Amino acid sequence: xxxxxxxxxxxxxxxxxxxxxxxxxxxxxxxxxxxxxxxxxxxxxxxxxxxxxxxxxxxxxxxxxxxxxxxxxxxxxxxxxxxxxxxxxxxxxxxxxxxxxxxxxxxxxxxxxxxxxxxxxxxxxxxxxxxxxxxxxxxxxxxxxxxxxxxxxxxxxxxxxxxxxxxxxxxxxxxxxxxxxxxxxxxxxxxxxxxxxxxxxxxxxxxxxxxxxxxxxxxxxxxxxxxxxxxxxxxxxxxxxxxxxxxxxxxxxxxxxxxxxxxxxxxxxxxxxxxxxxxxxxxxxxxxxxxxxxxxxxxxxxxxxxxxxxxxxxxxxxxxxxxxxxxxxxxxxxxxxxxxxxxxxxxxxxxxxxxxxxxxxxxxxxxxxxxxxxxxxxxxxxxxxxxxxxxxxxxxxxxxxxxxxxxxxxxxxxxxxxxxxxxxxxxxxxxxxxxxxxxxxxxxxxxxxxxxxxxxxxxxxxxxxxxxxxxxxxxxxxxxxxxxxxxxxx
RNA sequence: CGGGAUGUAGCGCAGUCUGGUAGCGUACUCGUCUGGGGGGCGAGGGGUCGCAAGUUCAAAUCUUGUCAUCCCGACCA
Numbered sequence: 270x271x272x273x274x275x276x277x278x279x280x281x282x283x284x285x286x287x288x289x290x291x292x293x294x295x296x297x298x299x300x301x302x303x304x305x306x307x308x309x310x311x312x313x314x315x316x317x318x319x320x321x322x323x324x325x326x327x328x329x330x331x332x333x334x335x336x337x338x339x340x341x342x343x344x345x346x347x348x349x350x351x352x353x354x355x356x357x358x359x360x361x362x363x364x365x366x367x368x369x370x371x372x373x374x375x376x377x378x379x380x381x382x383x384x385x386x387x388x389x390x391x392x393x394x395x396x397x398x399x400x401x402x403x404x405x406x407x408x409x410x411x412x413x414x415x416x417x418x419x420x421x422x423x424x425x426x427x428x429x430x431x432x433x434x435x436x437x438x439x440x441x442x443x444x445x446x447x448x449x450x451x452x453x454x455x456x457x458x459x460x461x462x463x464x465x466x467x468x469x470x471x472x473x474x475x476x477x478x479x480x481x482x483x484x485x486x487x488x489x490x491x492x493x494x495x496x497x498x499x500x501x502x503x504x505x506x507x508x509x510x511x512x513x514x515x516x517x518x519x520x521x522x523x524x525x526x527x528x529x530x531x532x533x534x535x536x537x538x539x540x541x542x543x544x545x546x547x548x549x550x551x552x553x554x555x556x557x558x559x560x561x562x563x564x565x566x567x568x569x570x571x572x573x574x575x576x577x578x579x580x581x582x583x584x585x586x587x588x589x590x591x592x593x594x595x596x597x598x599x600x601x602x603x604x605x606x607x608x609x610x611x612x613x614x615x616x617x618x619x620x621x622x623x624x625x626x627x628x629x630x631x632x633x634x635x636x637x638x639x640x641x642x643x644x645x646x647x648x649x650x651x652x653x654x655x656x657x658x659x660x661x662x663x664x665x666x667x668x669x670x671x672x673x674x675x676x677x678x679x680x681x682x683x684x685x686x687x688x689x690x691x692x693x694x695x696x697x698x699x700x701x702x703x704x705x706x707x708x709x710x711x712x713x714x715x716x717x718x719x720x721x722x723x724x725x726x727x728x729x730x731x732x733x734x735x736x737x738x739x740x741x742x743x744x745x746x747x748x749x750x751x752x753x754x755x756x757x758x759x
Numbered sequence: 760c761g762g763g764a765u766g767u768a769g770c771g772c773a774g775u776c777u778g779g780u781a782g783c784g785u786a787c788u789c790g791u792c793u794g795g796g797g798g799g800c801g802a803g804g805g806g807u808c809g810c811a812a813g814u815u816c817a818a819a820u821c822u823u824g825u826c827a828u829c830c831c832g833a834c835c836a
Binding site: 272296300352355356391420422424425426431432436438485504505506507508540541542543544573575576577611612613614615616617618619621622630632633634635642759 | 760793794795796797798827828829830831832833834835836
C-alpha cells in the first residue's frame with residue numbers, strides 16, 4: 270500500500286485517501302452516494318450508541334417517520350421550501366415496465382403519481398403534520414421524539430462523509446407549551462452535542478448562534494457547534510433550531526391551555542449526521558493515518574504476535590489469551606490478530622492507518638522476559654512493560670490518550686484563534702494563517718455578505734458565552750456589541 | 760449548469776502522437792525461505808481496452824457520436 274499524501278502537500282487529497290485506505294467508506298455506483306464500510310460503520314455505531322444514550326437521558330424517545338413526503342406538505346412553510354427546494358429528489362412514478370423496444374426496463378408512463386413525493390431532506394413537515402393529530406391539550410405536551418434515519422439532499426459536489434447526496438443522521442423534533450421551554454430544549458441539545466463532541470470525539474467545539482443568513486430554513490434561531498479542522502477551516506458539526514411557532518402555524522397545530530384558550534405549539538429540531546465522521550478524521554489524524562479517540566475506536570487494542578514456528582505462536586497465544594481475557598473484563602475492546610497471512614510489519618502499519626489507539630506486540634523475547642511492547646497511536650511512542658498488571662496499565666493509557674488528543678486539538682484551536690481589529694488584518698490572517706478569526710461586525714446581513722464575497726469567510730457563530738466587550742465593526746466602523754467568529758468553512 | 764481532465768486486469772498506471780502478438784506495478788494463487796515496522800526468490804491465473812457506429816487487410820491507437828467518473832467554480836449539514 271502506498272504512503273498517504275502528506276497533509277502539508279494536499280490536505281484535501283490526504284483526507285480522501287485516508288477515508289478510503291483506512292477502510293471507512295468508498296464511493297458507490299450511485300453518484301454522490303457512499304458505501305460506509307464495516308470499519309467506518311462501527312465508528313458510526315459507537316457514536317450513535319452514545320448519542321442515543323444522551324438523548325434518552327434528556328427525556329427523548331425514538332420513533333420513525335416516512336422517507337417520502339407529499340409535495341404539498343413542503344409548500345406550507347415558505348422559508349423552509351426556499352431553503353430546500355433546490356436539492357430535493359422527487360418521486361414521480363411508481364412502476365417500471367419492459368421496454369417495448371427491448372432495451373431493458375423503462376418508467377411506465379401510465380404509473381404517474383397523482384401527488385409527487387419528495388424524498389425527505391429533513392422531516393419537519395411530515396412530523397408536524399403528524400403532531401397535529403397527537404396534540405390537543407397541554408396534557409399532550411411536551412413531545413420529544415428523535416429519529417435515526419437517512420435523508421437525501423441533491424448536492425452538486427460531494428465528498429465522503431462531509432457532504433454526500435444521501436447521508437445518515439438523527440433528527441430530534443420537539444413540541445412544547447411555551448416559548449421558553451422550546452428555547453430551553455434547543456439550548457439543552459446544543460449542549461448535548463458539545464458534550465458529545467468534547468467527551469467522546471475529543472474534539473473541542475465552539476457553541477453559538479447563527480446569523481440570519483446562516484440560519485436553518487424555517488427557524489427563528491439556529492444554535493451550532495463549530496469545530497476547527499487541521500487545515501484551519503471550520504466545520505459545522507451539529508445544529509439545534511428554535512422553530513418558534515412556524516411549523517405549528519403551517520400545520521395548524523394548536524393546543525388547549527389550562528386556562529381553556531387555544532395556542533400554537535412551540536417547536537425545536539436538532540441533528541447531527543455522518544458528517545461527524547469527517548470531523549473525527551480531520552480533527553486528530555496525521556500523515557500516518559487515522560487517530561481515533563479510544564472512546565469511539567471499534568478496536569481499542571490490537572495485539573500482534575511475533576513468531577517463527579507454530580509452537581512459538583502457541584506459546585505466545587497462551588500468554589496473549591490471558592491478556593485478552595483481562596482486558597475484556599475491563600470492557601476494553603481488543604483484537605488478537607494471529608492471522609498468518611500478514612507479516613507483523615504489515616499489521617503494525619495497518620493498525621496505525623486505521624487509528625487503533627494501542628498496539629501490543631508479543632514475541633519470544635517478551636515471553637522470556639514476561640513483558641509486552643505497548644505502542645501508542647497518538648504519540649507513536651513505544652514502551653516495554655511487564656505483563657503483570659498490563660490490563661490496568663492499558664486501561665489508564667487509554668484514558669490518557671483520550672485526554673491527550675483532546676488537549677492537542679484544543680491547543681491547536683487556541684493557537685489558531687485570532688482577534689483582529691481591522692479588515693486588512695482580517696484578510697491577512699485568513700490568507701496566511703486561517704482558523705477562527707474573532708472580529709467586530711455591525712450586525713447587518715449586507716456586510717456579512719460583502720465579507721463572504723470578498724474573502725470566502727463566513728460568520729460561523731456568535732458565541733453564547735464569549736467576550737461581550739463592545740467595539741467597532743471592522744468594515745464600517747459602526748458599533749458592534751461583541752466579536753463574532755469568522756472562518757472559511759467546509 | 761460553466762471550465763479542465765480521465766475511462767486499458769480487483770486497485771494504480773503505461774501503451775494512443777507514428778494503426779500490426781495486451782504490458783508494468785500492486786493485489787491474488789501455489790511452492791519455498793522468512794517473521795521485533797508495509798518481506799525475498801521461483802512459478803501461475805486474470806482484461807469483449809467505457810459503450811456504439813465508421814475508416815482500414817488490420818483499431819486500445821484514427822473519425823463521429825454517446826455514457827460515466829474525477830477535479831475547479833456557483834449551492835449546502
